[in-house]
Amino acid sequence: MCDYKPSMIAASAMYCARVVVGMYPFWNNDLKISAGYSEQILWPCVKAMMELCNEICRDGTMEVFKKFSSLYQSRVSCIAQEI
Secondary structure, three states: OOOOOHHHHHHHHHHHHHHHHOOOOOOOHHHHHHHOOOHHHHHHHHHHHHHHHHHHHHHOOOHHHHHHOOHHHOOHHHHHHHO
């Protein structure tokens, strides 16, 4: 993730969050204007984030994964794993 600017990482995190909660379209013109990045420009960073998330979810041993897989946390980490 060090290859990307902090603003791109933040915008990509927003994109990933919208994917996880199923907020379609994942990226719209308002977000493009606010963040300053088009969906095409964000895609390499988004893909890297999703791949990292998938690695963590496959492992399933990280404490964060365990915490957010509980019903109390609405099983958010499980949603990310399914995507």
